[in-house]
Amino acid sequence: MPTWNxxxxxxxxxxxxxxxxxxxxxxxxxxxPDNNPALLPxxxxxxTSFFTNLTDGNLxxxxxxxxxxxxxxxxxxxxxxxxxxxxxxxxxxxxxxFDPLIEAVRxxxxxxxxxxxxxxxxxxxxxxxxxxxxxxxxxCVVNVIAGMKNVPQVYVDAASTMGATRFQVFRTVAVxxxxxxxxxxxxxxxxxxxxxxxxxxxxxxxxGLGFLLQEGRRYFLTDQVMMIIIIIGACAFxxxxxxxxxxxxxxxxxxxxx
Amino acid sequence: MPEIIVDHLTHTFGKGTPDxxxxxxxxxxxxxxxSFNAIVGxxxxxxxxxxxxxxxxxxPSDGRMTLDGDVIRGTDRRRGMVxxxxxxxxxxxxxxxxxxxxxxxxxxxxxxxxIEAKWTEMVGLKGFEDRWPRExxxxxxxxxxxxxxxxxxxxxxLMDEPFGALDAQTKERMxxxxxxxxxxxxxxxxxxTHDLEExxxxxxxxxxxxxxxxxxxxxxxxxxxxxxxxxxxLTDEFIQVKRRLWExxxx
Numbered sequence: 001m002p003t004w005n006x007x008x009x010x011x012x013x014x015x016x017x018x019x020x021x022x023x024x025x026x027x028x029x030x031x032x033p034d035n036n037p038a039l040l041p042x043x044x045x046x047x048t049s050f051f052t053n054l055t056d057g058n059l060x061x062x063x064x065x066x067x068x069x070x071x072x073x074x075x076x077x078x079x080x081x082x083x084x085x086x087x088x089x090x091x092x093x094x095x096x097x098f099d100p101l102i103e104a105v106r107x108x109x110x111x112x113x114x115x116x117x118x119x120x121x122x123x124x125x126x127x128x129x130x131x132x133x134x135x136x137x138x139x140c141v142v143n144v145i146a147g148m149k150n151v152p153q154v155y156v157d158a159a160s161t162m163g164a165t166r167f168q169v170f171r172t173v174a175v176x177x178x179x180x181x182x183x184x185x186x187x188x189x190x191x192x193x194x195x196x197x198x199x200x201x202x203x204x205x206x207x208g209l210g211f212l213l214q215e216g217r218r219y220f221l222t223d224q225v226m227m228i229i230i231i232i233g234a235c236a237f238x239x240x241x242x243x244x245x246x247x248x249x250x251x252x253x254x255x256x257x258x
Numbered sequence: 259m260p261e262i263i264v265d266h267l268t269h270t271f272g273k274g275t276p277d278x279x280x281x282x283x284x285x286x287x288x289x290x291x292x293s294f295n296a297i298v299g300x301x302x303x304x305x306x307x308x309x310x311x312x313x314x315x316x317x318p319s320d321g322r323m324t325l326d327g328d329v330i331r332g333t334d335r336r337r338g339m340v341x342x343x344x345x346x347x348x349x350x351x352x353x354x355x356x357x358x359x360x361x362x363x364x365x366x367x368x369x370x371x372x373i374e375a376k377w378t379e380m381v382g383l384k385g386f387e388d389r390w391p392r393e394x395x396x397x398x399x400x401x402x403x404x405x406x407x408x409x410x411x412x413x414x415x416l417m418d419e420p421f422g423a424l425d426a427q428t429k430e431r432m433x434x435x436x437x438x439x440x441x442x443x444x445x446x447x448x449x450x451t452h453d454l455e456e457x458x459x460x461x462x463x464x465x466x467x468x469x470x471x472x473x474x475x476x477x478x479x480x481x482x483x484x485x486x487x488x489x490x491x492l493t494d495e496f497i498q499v500k501r502r503l504w505e506x507x508x509x
Contacts, residue, residue: 154341154343154344154345157313157315157333157339157341157345158339158347158403159358160315160333161313161314161333161335161337161338161407161416162335162338162358162362162406163333163334163335163410172358172362176347177347179349252390253349253390253391253392254348254349254392255348255392
């Protein structure tokens with residue numbers, strides 16, 4: 001019978017192998033004699049582009065601008081979602097007021113708001129953060145509400161029969177019982193933040209990772225485009241990993257912790 | 259002295275609609291202070307519904323219940339309840355679960371510690387204070403549940419088939435330990451079960467209910483001496499009572 005450890009290393013081995021295979025295939029294709037480097041730039045061009053952009057400060061500026069937008073949008077969006085979602089999920093009056101609004105707006109992709117936001121607020125920093133905020137809020141609030149609605153009745157009854165007031169049940173039972181859903185909401189919001197960040201920067205920005213992508217397309221700098229795609233992937237991956245660590249800490253009590 | 263009085267209580271789900279279903283019909287009962295009572299009946303006799311109404315989790319459609327003369331409306335800490343399902347909060351350690359009730363009322367750190375120490379010991383979980391509920395067996399979680407309700411110091415203990423999900427050996431141990439804890443505090447207990455042996459072993463008085471609609475069919479005074487021991491389960495007297503009650507149940 002395989003132990004947990006050998007299972008873990010088998011997983012690692014196969015994971016490394018699968019990434020290495022795709023990488024090797026890319027190297028092989030780009031080294032074919034009739035490969036067009038303007039479409040598929042060789043690895044060394046991508047690496048060169050990385051160092052050029054790093055040393056002239058372009059990349060750091062863009063990364064800083066993008067991370068700031070994501071940070072602001074994520075923080076504001078998820079905080080609003082947490083507060084409002086808890087209230088909507090717990091208090092029926094709040095649900096009756098806000099649920100129709102959320103249900104009406106939910107199917108609209110956040111990117112659809114970009115034109116109206118530009119018309120109202122221009123193409124400044126505020127607009128970009130606003131789009132990310134909306135995206136984070138919408139995906140997160142749905143999860144928070146679901147979490148509050150899925151609090152097992154027996155926990156609520158147990159707390160009530162011990163003398164907890166409705167607000168005490170909310171604070172000491174409903175919110176902690178909903179944390180698995182809430183954390184999932186935060187993780188999905190983070191992914192949504194990246195998606196909308198790039199879209200908003202592609203459309204209207206003078207800096208940021210999305211802007212560098214756009215610039216790369218305009219001047220046919222395919223190596224730069226490839227490089228930025230990899231940077232975005234790496235950043236999103238690292239953030240998700242950090243999030244999983246936080247999740248594992250907060251969810252020590254849960255059977256289903258990751 | 260009667261502590262709980264159930265007075266002409268009738269409950270109809272969906273009263274006034276074509277699908278109205280009367281689950282309890284004109285129930286009159288008194289529960290003496292400090293007594294151990296069991297309510298038995300086949301499923302559908304409304305025994306759990308009756309218990310939940312005693313807890314205040316919902317109101318009867320007709321009639322009323324009083325505790326020490328006060329009409330029962332809504333939940334409060336005077337009537338603690340142990341559920342059949344696992345109600346231990348998984349996000350709190352064993353100790354934090356135990357001191358949950360006192361913490362609600364703003365008990366200080368020192369008082370919480372004292373309560374945690376006393377009741378983890380009392381329910382046989384000493385050494386498990388800092389464990390998460392997921393690390394415990396079903397029987398141990400039930401102990402946390404019972405310790406938590408006891409630590410909250412209610413006047414009345416309502417138990418809704420608390421050992422229904424446990425295996426036979428664990429169940430018998432839990433029954434003996436429950437009696438030991440009860441002997442020290444002598445709280446009024448109302449214990450709902452469909453297990454006749456459990457009812458006879460635990461209770462002074464057994465209310466037998468018939469089903470659809472739930473009515474009181476018989477009240478049995480159990481004359482087995484206390485403290486009760488496991489050997490009593492095999493005595494002629496015990497088995498005679500069991501047979502008599504068994505014949506009264508709807509099969």
